[in-house]
Amino acid sequence: xxxxxxxxxxxxxxxxxxxxxxxxxxxxxxxxxxxxxxxxxxxxxxxxxxxxxxxxxxxxxxxxxxxxxxxxxxxxxxxxxxxxxxxxxxxxxxxxxxxxxxxxxxxxxxxxxxxxxxxxxxxxxxxxxxxxxxxxxxxxxxxxxxxxxxxxxxxxxxxxxxxxxxxxxxxxxxxxxxxxxxxxxxxxxxxxxxxxxxxxxxxxxxxxxxxxxxxxxxxxxxxxxxxxxxxxxxxxxxxxxxxxx
Amino acid sequence: xxxxxxxxxxxxxxxxxxxxxxxxxxxxxxxxxxxxxxxxxxxxxxxxxxxxxxxxxxxxxxxxxxxxxxxxxxxxxxxxxxxxxxxxxxxxxxxxxxxxxxxxxxxxxxxxxxxxxxxxxxxxxxxxxxxxxxxxxxxxxxxxxxxxxxxxxxxxxxxxxxxxxxxxxxxxxxxxxxxxxxxxxxxxxxxxxxxxxxxxxxxxxxxxxxxxxxxxxxxxxxxxxxxxxxxxxxxxxxxxxxxxxxxxx
Numbered sequence: 001x002x003x004x005x006x007x008x009x010x011x012x013x014x015x016x017x018x019x020x021x022x023x024x025x026x027x028x029x030x031x032x033x034x035x036x037x038x039x040x041x042x043x044x045x046x047x048x049x050x051x052x053x054x055x056x057x058x059x060x061x062x063x064x065x066x067x068x069x070x071x072x073x074x075x076x077x078x079x080x081x082x083x084x085x086x087x088x089x090x091x092x093x094x095x096x097x098x099x100x101x102x103x104x105x106x107x108x109x110x111x112x113x114x115x116x117x118x119x120x121x122x123x124x125x126x127x128x129x130x131x132x133x134x135x136x137x138x139x140x141x142x143x144x145x146x147x148x149x150x151x152x153x154x155x156x157x158x159x160x161x162x163x164x165x166x167x168x169x170x171x172x173x174x175x176x177x178x179x180x181x182x183x184x185x186x187x188x189x190x191x192x193x194x195x196x197x198x199x200x201x202x203x204x205x206x207x208x209x210x211x212x213x214x215x216x217x218x219x220x221x222x223x224x225x226x227x228x229x230x231x232x233x234x235x236x237x238x239x240x241x242x243x244x245x
Numbered sequence: 246x247x248x249x250x251x252x253x254x255x256x257x258x259x260x261x262x263x264x265x266x267x268x269x270x271x272x273x274x275x276x277x278x279x280x281x282x283x284x285x286x287x288x289x290x291x292x293x294x295x296x297x298x299x300x301x302x303x304x305x306x307x308x309x310x311x312x313x314x315x316x317x318x319x320x321x322x323x324x325x326x327x328x329x330x331x332x333x334x335x336x337x338x339x340x341x342x343x344x345x346x347x348x349x350x351x352x353x354x355x356x357x358x359x360x361x362x363x364x365x366x367x368x369x370x371x372x373x374x375x376x377x378x379x380x381x382x383x384x385x386x387x388x389x390x391x392x393x394x395x396x397x398x399x400x401x402x403x404x405x406x407x408x409x410x411x412x413x414x415x416x417x418x419x420x421x422x423x424x425x426x427x428x429x430x431x432x433x434x435x436x437x438x439x440x441x442x443x444x445x446x447x448x449x450x451x452x453x454x455x456x457x458x459x460x461x462x463x464x465x466x467x468x469x470x471x472x473x474x475x476x477x478x479x480x481x482x483x484x485x486x487x488x489x490x491x492x493x494x
Binding site for chain 1: 383384385386387388389407418419421422423424425427428429431432435
Protein backbone atom coordinates (compact mmCIF):
# COMPACT_ATOMS: atom_id res chain seq x y z
CA UNK A 1 0.00 0.00 0.00
CA UNK A 2 1.57 3.23 -1.09
CA UNK A 3 1.77 6.14 1.33
CA UNK A 4 -0.92 8.78 0.86
CA UNK A 5 0.77 12.14 1.11
CA UNK A 6 -1.21 15.11 2.32
CA UNK A 7 -1.03 17.53 -0.53
CA UNK A 8 1.46 18.39 -3.21
CA UNK A 9 5.01 18.77 -2.13
CA UNK A 10 4.66 16.74 1.05
CA UNK A 11 6.49 13.77 -0.40
CA UNK A 12 9.35 15.93 -1.59
CA UNK A 13 9.49 17.64 1.76
CA UNK A 14 9.66 14.27 3.51
CA UNK A 15 12.37 12.99 1.17
CA UNK A 16 14.45 16.09 1.80
CA UNK A 17 14.14 15.64 5.54
CA UNK A 18 14.13 11.92 6.32
CA UNK A 19 12.80 10.77 9.68
CA UNK A 20 16.05 8.93 10.40
CA UNK A 21 17.87 12.26 10.32
CA UNK A 22 15.35 14.02 12.55
CA UNK A 23 15.52 11.23 15.12
CA UNK A 24 19.27 11.35 15.00
CA UNK A 25 19.22 15.08 15.66
CA UNK A 26 16.85 14.51 18.58
CA UNK A 27 19.20 11.90 19.96
CA UNK A 28 22.22 14.20 19.79
CA UNK A 29 20.34 17.09 21.29
CA UNK A 30 19.03 15.08 24.21
CA UNK A 31 22.50 13.73 24.95
CA UNK A 32 24.08 17.15 24.72
CA UNK A 33 21.55 18.73 27.07
CA UNK A 34 21.71 15.74 29.46
CA UNK A 35 17.93 15.76 29.60
CA UNK A 36 16.29 13.94 32.50
CA UNK A 37 12.75 12.57 32.37
CA UNK A 38 10.54 12.29 35.44
CA UNK A 39 8.67 9.05 35.98
CA UNK A 40 5.00 9.67 36.63
CA UNK A 41 2.69 6.67 36.77
CA UNK A 42 2.59 5.33 33.20
CA UNK A 43 4.35 8.29 31.60
CA UNK A 44 7.65 10.10 31.60
CA UNK A 45 7.60 13.89 31.71
CA UNK A 46 10.42 15.91 30.21
CA UNK A 47 11.08 19.60 30.51
CA UNK A 48 12.55 20.98 27.28
CA UNK A 49 13.59 24.22 25.66
CA UNK A 50 12.33 25.44 22.30
CA UNK A 51 14.92 23.58 20.24
CA UNK A 52 14.18 20.20 21.86
CA UNK A 53 10.46 20.83 21.72
CA UNK A 54 10.77 21.35 18.01
CA UNK A 55 12.77 18.13 17.58
CA UNK A 56 10.29 16.14 19.67
CA UNK A 57 7.43 17.46 17.56
CA UNK A 58 9.18 16.79 14.27
CA UNK A 59 10.19 13.24 15.27
CA UNK A 60 6.80 12.56 16.90
CA UNK A 61 7.88 11.57 20.35
CA UNK A 62 5.56 12.52 23.18
CA UNK A 63 2.83 15.08 23.43
CA UNK A 64 3.23 18.67 24.59
CA UNK A 65 1.43 19.39 27.85
CA UNK A 66 0.13 22.78 28.77
CA UNK A 67 1.53 24.18 31.99
CA UNK A 68 1.61 27.49 33.77
CA UNK A 69 5.29 27.93 32.92
CA UNK A 70 5.98 30.28 30.07
CA UNK A 71 9.63 29.78 29.30
CA UNK A 72 9.86 26.01 29.44
CA UNK A 73 7.77 23.37 27.76
CA UNK A 74 6.82 19.98 29.12
CA UNK A 75 6.31 16.84 27.06
CA UNK A 76 4.64 13.63 28.16
CA UNK A 77 6.16 10.43 26.77
CA UNK A 78 4.36 7.07 26.62
CA UNK A 79 6.11 4.04 28.11
CA UNK A 80 7.36 2.73 24.80
CA UNK A 81 8.58 6.14 23.64
CA UNK A 82 10.46 6.76 26.87
CA UNK A 83 12.06 3.35 26.90
CA UNK A 84 13.09 3.71 23.27
CA UNK A 85 14.91 6.94 24.05
CA UNK A 86 16.54 5.42 27.12
CA UNK A 87 17.37 1.91 26.00
CA UNK A 88 17.61 1.94 22.20
CA UNK A 89 18.82 5.46 21.51
CA UNK A 90 20.56 5.85 24.87
CA UNK A 91 19.85 9.57 24.94
CA UNK A 92 17.57 9.97 27.94
CA UNK A 93 17.77 9.14 31.61
CA UNK A 94 14.71 8.80 33.79
CA UNK A 95 14.46 9.83 37.43
CA UNK A 96 12.14 7.84 39.65
CA UNK A 97 9.83 9.17 42.32
CA UNK A 98 12.63 8.66 44.80
CA UNK A 99 14.81 11.15 42.97
CA UNK A 100 17.30 8.60 41.64
CA UNK A 101 18.14 7.81 38.05
CA UNK A 102 16.60 4.48 37.07
CA UNK A 103 18.78 1.93 35.32
CA UNK A 104 17.33 0.33 32.20
CA UNK A 105 16.61 -2.83 34.18
CA UNK A 106 14.78 -0.88 36.88
CA UNK A 107 12.80 1.04 34.28
CA UNK A 108 11.96 -2.23 32.52
CA UNK A 109 10.67 -3.81 35.72
CA UNK A 110 8.68 -0.74 36.58
CA UNK A 111 7.03 -0.47 33.17
CA UNK A 112 6.30 -4.21 33.14
CA UNK A 113 4.58 -3.85 36.50
CA UNK A 114 2.30 -1.21 35.01
CA UNK A 115 1.63 -3.08 31.79
CA UNK A 116 2.18 -6.88 31.72
CA UNK A 117 2.37 -6.90 27.91
CA UNK A 118 5.02 -4.16 27.89
CA UNK A 119 7.87 -6.42 26.66
CA UNK A 120 5.90 -7.48 23.59
CA UNK A 121 4.45 -4.02 23.06
CA UNK A 122 7.91 -2.49 23.27
CA UNK A 123 9.41 -5.01 20.87
CA UNK A 124 6.83 -4.00 18.27
CA UNK A 125 7.30 -0.28 18.90
CA UNK A 126 11.06 -0.44 18.61
CA UNK A 127 10.91 -2.80 15.63
CA UNK A 128 8.90 -0.25 13.66
CA UNK A 129 10.81 2.79 14.93
CA UNK A 130 14.12 1.19 13.92
CA UNK A 131 12.76 1.05 10.41
CA UNK A 132 12.06 4.78 10.62
CA UNK A 133 8.32 4.52 10.89
CA UNK A 134 6.60 7.09 13.06
CA UNK A 135 4.70 5.11 15.68
CA UNK A 136 1.90 6.65 17.74
CA UNK A 137 -0.84 5.36 20.00
CA UNK A 138 -3.61 3.68 18.06
CA UNK A 139 -6.18 3.68 20.82
CA UNK A 140 -8.67 5.96 19.09
CA UNK A 141 -8.67 3.55 16.17
CA UNK A 142 -9.16 0.56 18.43
CA UNK A 143 -5.66 -0.77 17.90
CA UNK A 144 -2.33 -0.57 19.72
CA UNK A 145 -0.36 1.70 17.38
CA UNK A 146 -0.67 3.56 14.13
CA UNK A 147 2.32 3.77 11.86
CA UNK A 148 3.19 6.59 9.48
CA UNK A 149 6.03 6.62 7.01
CA UNK A 150 6.79 10.19 7.99
CA UNK A 151 5.25 12.99 10.07
CA UNK A 152 1.42 12.81 10.39
CA UNK A 153 1.22 16.35 9.05
CA UNK A 154 2.66 15.18 5.74
CA UNK A 155 1.14 11.74 5.32
CA UNK A 156 -1.88 9.70 6.35
CA UNK A 157 -1.08 6.70 8.47
CA UNK A 158 -1.05 3.51 6.52
CA UNK A 159 -1.06 0.86 9.16
CA UNK A 160 -3.16 0.16 12.21
CA UNK A 161 -0.97 -2.10 14.31
CA UNK A 162 -2.00 -4.81 16.74
CA UNK A 163 0.62 -6.37 18.96
CA UNK A 164 0.26 -10.12 19.38
CA UNK A 165 2.46 -12.73 20.96
CA UNK A 166 3.20 -16.34 20.26
CA UNK A 167 4.34 -18.96 22.69
CA UNK A 168 4.81 -18.22 26.37
CA UNK A 169 1.85 -16.89 28.30
CA UNK A 170 -1.13 -16.14 26.15
CA UNK A 171 -1.60 -12.49 27.02
CA UNK A 172 -3.27 -11.73 23.70
CA UNK A 173 -6.47 -9.83 24.15
CA UNK A 174 -7.33 -9.30 20.50
CA UNK A 175 -8.33 -11.35 17.47
CA UNK A 176 -9.17 -14.41 19.54
CA UNK A 177 -12.56 -14.74 17.84
CA UNK A 178 -13.87 -14.04 14.36
CA UNK A 179 -16.14 -11.20 15.38
CA UNK A 180 -13.09 -9.25 16.55
CA UNK A 181 -11.30 -9.87 13.26
CA UNK A 182 -14.31 -8.57 11.34
CA UNK A 183 -14.74 -5.61 13.69
CA UNK A 184 -11.11 -4.57 13.42
CA UNK A 185 -10.77 -5.03 9.67
CA UNK A 186 -13.97 -3.11 9.08
CA UNK A 187 -12.95 -0.22 11.32
CA UNK A 188 -9.49 -0.06 9.77
CA UNK A 189 -11.05 0.05 6.33
CA UNK A 190 -13.32 2.91 7.32
CA UNK A 191 -10.29 4.98 8.38
CA UNK A 192 -8.25 3.99 5.34
CA UNK A 193 -5.65 1.92 7.15
CA UNK A 194 -4.40 -1.61 6.66
CA UNK A 195 -4.51 -3.87 9.68
CA UNK A 196 -1.00 -5.01 10.52
CA UNK A 197 -0.48 -7.64 13.17
CA UNK A 198 3.03 -7.85 14.52
CA UNK A 199 3.52 -11.18 16.22
CA UNK A 200 6.33 -11.42 18.73
CA UNK A 201 7.83 -14.74 19.70
CA UNK A 202 9.90 -14.58 22.87
CA UNK A 203 11.54 -17.92 22.01
CA UNK A 204 11.34 -18.90 25.66
CA UNK A 205 13.71 -16.11 26.60
CA UNK A 206 11.29 -14.80 29.19
CA UNK A 207 11.14 -11.11 29.98
CA UNK A 208 13.36 -10.63 33.00
CA UNK A 209 15.48 -7.92 31.52
CA UNK A 210 15.57 -5.80 28.39
CA UNK A 211 18.47 -7.85 27.11
CA UNK A 212 15.90 -10.58 26.38
CA UNK A 213 14.49 -8.41 23.61
CA UNK A 214 17.24 -9.10 21.10
CA UNK A 215 16.29 -12.77 21.11
CA UNK A 216 12.65 -12.10 20.36
CA UNK A 217 11.60 -12.68 16.78
CA UNK A 218 9.00 -10.67 14.99
CA UNK A 219 6.60 -11.62 12.23
CA UNK A 220 4.46 -9.12 10.38
CA UNK A 221 1.12 -10.02 8.84
CA UNK A 222 -1.43 -7.77 7.22
CA UNK A 223 -5.06 -8.76 7.35
CA UNK A 224 -7.29 -7.48 4.59
CA UNK A 225 -10.60 -8.48 3.07
CA UNK A 226 -10.42 -10.56 -0.05
CA UNK A 227 -13.06 -9.46 -2.47
CA UNK A 228 -13.80 -12.12 -5.11
CA UNK A 229 -15.12 -9.54 -7.55
CA UNK A 230 -11.96 -7.48 -7.46
CA UNK A 231 -9.64 -10.43 -7.51
CA UNK A 232 -10.75 -12.12 -10.68
CA UNK A 233 -7.92 -12.97 -13.03
CA UNK A 234 -9.72 -12.23 -16.25
CA UNK A 235 -10.77 -8.62 -15.95
CA UNK A 236 -11.32 -7.69 -19.57
CA UNK A 237 -14.40 -5.56 -20.01
CA UNK A 238 -15.67 -4.65 -16.56
CA UNK A 239 -18.52 -2.18 -16.28
CA UNK A 240 -16.70 0.91 -17.44
CA UNK A 241 -15.04 -0.85 -20.31
CA UNK A 242 -11.42 -0.37 -19.22
CA UNK A 243 -9.09 -3.28 -19.32
CA UNK A 244 -7.50 -3.91 -15.95
CA UNK A 245 -4.63 -6.17 -15.15
CA UNK B 246 -32.71 5.08 21.97
CA UNK B 247 -35.78 5.48 19.79
CA UNK B 248 -36.17 3.11 16.86
CA UNK B 249 -35.36 4.67 13.52
CA UNK B 250 -38.09 3.71 11.08
CA UNK B 251 -37.12 3.59 7.44
CA UNK B 252 -39.93 5.76 6.14
CA UNK B 253 -43.30 7.28 6.82
CA UNK B 254 -46.06 4.88 7.68
CA UNK B 255 -43.68 2.07 8.55
CA UNK B 256 -44.08 2.48 12.28
CA UNK B 257 -47.84 2.22 11.85
CA UNK B 258 -47.33 -0.80 9.64
CA UNK B 259 -45.21 -2.44 12.31
CA UNK B 260 -47.72 -1.62 15.04
CA UNK B 261 -50.50 -3.12 12.97
CA UNK B 262 -48.54 -6.32 12.49
CA UNK B 263 -46.56 -6.99 15.66
CA UNK B 264 -43.62 -9.38 15.50
CA UNK B 265 -45.10 -11.49 18.30
CA UNK B 266 -48.08 -12.25 16.08
CA UNK B 267 -45.94 -13.11 13.05
CA UNK B 268 -43.78 -15.47 15.10
CA UNK B 269 -46.89 -17.06 16.53
CA UNK B 270 -48.23 -17.65 13.02
CA UNK B 271 -44.89 -19.16 12.02
CA UNK B 272 -45.04 -21.45 15.02
CA UNK B 273 -48.57 -22.68 14.20
CA UNK B 274 -47.74 -23.19 10.58
CA UNK B 275 -44.59 -25.20 11.28
CA UNK B 276 -46.49 -27.39 13.72
CA UNK B 277 -49.34 -27.91 11.29
CA UNK B 278 -47.01 -28.98 8.48
CA UNK B 279 -44.86 -31.08 10.81
CA UNK B 280 -41.84 -29.48 9.22
CA UNK B 281 -38.56 -31.30 9.59
CA UNK B 282 -35.20 -29.63 9.40
CA UNK B 283 -32.05 -31.36 8.18
CA UNK B 284 -28.91 -30.99 10.22
CA UNK B 285 -25.98 -29.93 8.07
CA UNK B 286 -22.75 -29.00 9.81
CA UNK B 287 -23.52 -25.77 11.68
CA UNK B 288 -26.89 -25.14 10.05
CA UNK B 289 -30.33 -26.62 9.75
CA UNK B 290 -31.91 -26.72 6.32
CA UNK B 291 -35.70 -26.68 5.93
CA UNK B 292 -37.75 -27.25 2.84
CA UNK B 293 -40.85 -25.04 2.81
CA UNK B 294 -43.76 -24.08 0.63
CA UNK B 295 -44.66 -20.51 -0.30
CA UNK B 296 -46.73 -19.86 2.82
CA UNK B 297 -43.99 -20.94 5.22
CA UNK B 298 -41.34 -19.15 3.18
CA UNK B 299 -43.32 -15.97 3.59
CA UNK B 300 -43.66 -16.47 7.35
CA UNK B 301 -39.96 -17.20 7.72
CA UNK B 302 -39.11 -14.05 5.81
CA UNK B 303 -41.54 -11.89 7.76
CA UNK B 304 -40.37 -13.23 11.13
CA UNK B 305 -36.70 -13.14 10.08
CA UNK B 306 -35.73 -16.71 10.73
CA UNK B 307 -33.15 -18.18 8.39
CA UNK B 308 -31.99 -17.20 4.96
CA UNK B 309 -33.45 -18.43 1.68
CA UNK B 310 -31.00 -20.55 -0.31
CA UNK B 311 -31.11 -20.79 -4.06
CA UNK B 312 -31.54 -24.31 -5.38
CA UNK B 313 -32.38 -25.95 -8.67
CA UNK B 314 -35.84 -26.86 -7.41
CA UNK B 315 -38.60 -24.63 -8.68
CA UNK B 316 -41.60 -25.59 -6.61
CA UNK B 317 -40.05 -25.77 -3.19
CA UNK B 318 -37.88 -23.32 -1.32
CA UNK B 319 -35.05 -24.10 1.06
CA UNK B 320 -34.08 -22.00 4.05
CA UNK B 321 -30.88 -22.21 6.05
CA UNK B 322 -31.23 -21.65 9.80
CA UNK B 323 -28.38 -20.70 12.12
CA UNK B 324 -27.83 -22.83 15.24
CA UNK B 325 -29.57 -20.40 17.56
CA UNK B 326 -32.53 -19.92 15.23
CA UNK B 327 -32.99 -23.65 14.78
CA UNK B 328 -32.73 -24.37 18.47
CA UNK B 329 -35.19 -21.60 19.27
CA UNK B 330 -37.77 -23.14 16.94
CA UNK B 331 -37.15 -26.61 18.36
CA UNK B 332 -36.71 -25.96 22.05
CA UNK B 333 -38.43 -22.67 22.85
CA UNK B 334 -41.26 -22.63 20.33
CA UNK B 335 -41.48 -26.42 20.02
CA UNK B 336 -42.53 -26.17 16.40
CA UNK B 337 -39.66 -27.82 14.53
CA UNK B 338 -37.98 -31.17 14.65
CA UNK B 339 -34.50 -31.75 13.29
CA UNK B 340 -33.29 -34.89 11.55
CA UNK B 341 -29.66 -35.81 11.98
CA UNK B 342 -27.31 -37.14 9.36
CA UNK B 343 -28.30 -40.66 10.44
CA UNK B 344 -31.91 -40.01 9.41
CA UNK B 345 -33.48 -40.05 12.87
CA UNK B 346 -35.05 -37.16 14.73
CA UNK B 347 -32.73 -35.52 17.26
CA UNK B 348 -34.05 -34.90 20.75
CA UNK B 349 -33.46 -31.44 22.22
CA UNK B 350 -30.68 -32.88 24.38
CA UNK B 351 -29.00 -34.46 21.38
CA UNK B 352 -29.29 -31.24 19.40
CA UNK B 353 -27.89 -29.27 22.34
CA UNK B 354 -24.88 -31.57 22.60
CA UNK B 355 -24.32 -31.41 18.88
CA UNK B 356 -24.40 -27.60 18.73
CA UNK B 357 -22.17 -27.32 21.77
CA UNK B 358 -19.64 -29.54 20.05
CA UNK B 359 -19.63 -27.19 17.05
CA UNK B 360 -19.60 -23.96 19.06
CA UNK B 361 -18.26 -24.00 22.59
CA UNK B 362 -20.02 -20.80 23.56
CA UNK B 363 -23.38 -22.01 22.18
CA UNK B 364 -25.12 -22.15 25.61
CA UNK B 365 -24.30 -18.50 26.32
CA UNK B 366 -24.94 -17.42 22.75
CA UNK B 367 -28.30 -19.22 22.74
CA UNK B 368 -29.34 -17.73 26.07
CA UNK B 369 -28.76 -14.25 24.63
CA UNK B 370 -30.56 -15.05 21.38
CA UNK B 371 -33.61 -16.51 23.10
CA UNK B 372 -33.66 -13.76 25.73
CA UNK B 373 -33.98 -11.12 23.03
CA UNK B 374 -36.36 -13.12 20.82
CA UNK B 375 -38.70 -13.71 23.76
CA UNK B 376 -38.97 -9.97 24.05
CA UNK B 377 -39.99 -9.86 20.38
CA UNK B 378 -36.78 -8.40 19.06
CA UNK B 379 -35.68 -9.57 15.66
CA UNK B 380 -32.21 -11.06 16.15
CA UNK B 381 -29.82 -11.65 13.26
CA UNK B 382 -26.16 -12.45 12.88
CA UNK B 383 -23.97 -9.46 13.64
CA UNK B 384 -20.80 -10.77 12.09
CA UNK B 385 -20.53 -8.12 9.39
CA UNK B 386 -20.65 -5.50 12.12
CA UNK B 387 -18.01 -7.28 14.15
CA UNK B 388 -20.43 -8.37 16.86
CA UNK B 389 -22.44 -11.49 17.66
CA UNK B 390 -25.97 -10.29 16.86
CA UNK B 391 -27.85 -7.25 15.70
CA UNK B 392 -31.27 -6.57 17.16
CA UNK B 393 -34.14 -4.86 15.37
CA UNK B 394 -37.40 -3.65 16.81
CA UNK B 395 -39.26 -5.15 13.85
CA UNK B 396 -38.45 -6.40 10.35
CA UNK B 397 -35.19 -4.93 8.93
CA UNK B 398 -37.13 -3.65 5.94
CA UNK B 399 -39.09 -1.35 8.22
CA UNK B 400 -36.55 -0.24 10.80
CA UNK B 401 -32.80 0.22 11.24
CA UNK B 402 -31.23 -2.03 13.83
CA UNK B 403 -30.59 -0.28 17.07
CA UNK B 404 -28.35 -2.63 18.94
CA UNK B 405 -25.12 -4.41 18.13
CA UNK B 406 -25.02 -7.26 20.61
CA UNK B 407 -22.07 -9.03 22.17
CA UNK B 408 -22.74 -12.18 24.20
CA UNK B 409 -20.46 -12.34 27.23
CA UNK B 410 -20.35 -14.70 30.17
CA UNK B 411 -19.62 -14.38 33.83
CA UNK B 412 -18.40 -17.06 36.14
CA UNK B 413 -17.59 -20.57 34.97
CA UNK B 414 -15.05 -20.89 32.21
CA UNK B 415 -13.90 -17.62 30.79
CA UNK B 416 -14.75 -18.24 27.17
CA UNK B 417 -15.13 -14.54 26.45
CA UNK B 418 -13.21 -13.53 23.38
CA UNK B 419 -14.24 -9.88 23.30
CA UNK B 420 -13.76 -6.72 25.33
CA UNK B 421 -10.88 -8.18 27.32
CA UNK B 422 -8.69 -5.15 26.58
CA UNK B 423 -9.36 -1.44 26.11
CA UNK B 424 -8.40 -1.37 22.46
CA UNK B 425 -11.25 -3.78 21.71
CA UNK B 426 -13.73 -1.64 23.63
CA UNK B 427 -12.67 1.42 21.62
CA UNK B 428 -12.70 -0.52 18.37
CA UNK B 429 -16.18 -1.90 18.93
CA UNK B 430 -17.75 1.30 20.21
CA UNK B 431 -16.29 3.26 17.31
CA UNK B 432 -17.50 0.77 14.71
CA UNK B 433 -20.96 0.61 16.26
CA UNK B 434 -21.15 4.38 16.21
CA UNK B 435 -20.20 4.49 12.55
CA UNK B 436 -23.12 2.18 11.70
CA UNK B 437 -25.55 3.99 13.98
CA UNK B 438 -25.98 1.23 16.54
CA UNK B 439 -25.59 1.13 20.28
CA UNK B 440 -23.27 -1.52 21.67
CA UNK B 441 -25.24 -3.84 23.94
CA UNK B 442 -23.41 -6.41 26.00
CA UNK B 443 -25.61 -9.19 27.32
CA UNK B 444 -23.81 -10.91 30.15
CA UNK B 445 -24.93 -14.43 30.99
CA UNK B 446 -24.26 -15.96 34.37
CA UNK B 447 -24.67 -19.70 34.44
CA UNK B 448 -24.86 -19.66 38.25
CA UNK B 449 -22.78 -22.81 38.34
CA UNK B 450 -25.52 -24.74 36.58
CA UNK B 451 -23.12 -25.96 33.95
CA UNK B 452 -24.31 -26.65 30.43
CA UNK B 453 -25.07 -30.34 30.31
CA UNK B 454 -28.58 -29.96 29.02
CA UNK B 455 -30.86 -27.23 27.77
CA UNK B 456 -32.78 -27.39 31.03
CA UNK B 457 -29.80 -25.55 32.58
CA UNK B 458 -30.77 -22.47 30.60
CA UNK B 459 -33.67 -21.46 32.81
CA UNK B 460 -31.29 -21.02 35.73
CA UNK B 461 -28.97 -18.71 33.81
CA UNK B 462 -29.36 -15.04 34.62
CA UNK B 463 -28.90 -12.27 32.13
CA UNK B 464 -27.66 -8.72 32.58
CA UNK B 465 -27.84 -6.11 29.83
CA UNK B 466 -25.46 -3.21 29.55
CA UNK B 467 -25.04 -0.64 26.85
CA UNK B 468 -21.62 0.86 26.30
CA UNK B 469 -21.50 4.32 24.79
CA UNK B 470 -19.02 7.17 24.68
CA UNK B 471 -19.50 9.88 27.21
CA UNK B 472 -18.83 13.24 25.63
CA UNK B 473 -18.12 15.94 28.22
CA UNK B 474 -19.14 18.71 25.84
CA UNK B 475 -22.56 17.23 25.22
CA UNK B 476 -23.17 16.25 28.80
CA UNK B 477 -22.76 19.63 30.44
CA UNK B 478 -25.64 20.54 32.73
CA UNK B 479 -25.69 24.21 31.94
CA UNK B 480 -26.11 24.42 28.21
CA UNK B 481 -27.30 28.00 27.76
CA UNK B 482 -25.81 29.70 24.76
CA UNK B 483 -23.81 27.14 22.79
CA UNK B 484 -22.41 28.13 19.42
CA UNK B 485 -25.68 28.36 17.56
CA UNK B 486 -27.46 30.11 20.34
CA UNK B 487 -30.06 27.43 21.05
CA UNK B 488 -30.78 26.44 24.60
CA UNK B 489 -30.49 22.72 25.12
CA UNK B 490 -31.74 20.74 28.04
CA UNK B 491 -30.03 17.90 29.73
CA UNK B 492 -31.03 14.53 28.43
CA UNK B 493 -31.43 11.94 31.09
CA UNK B 494 -31.39 8.26 30.22
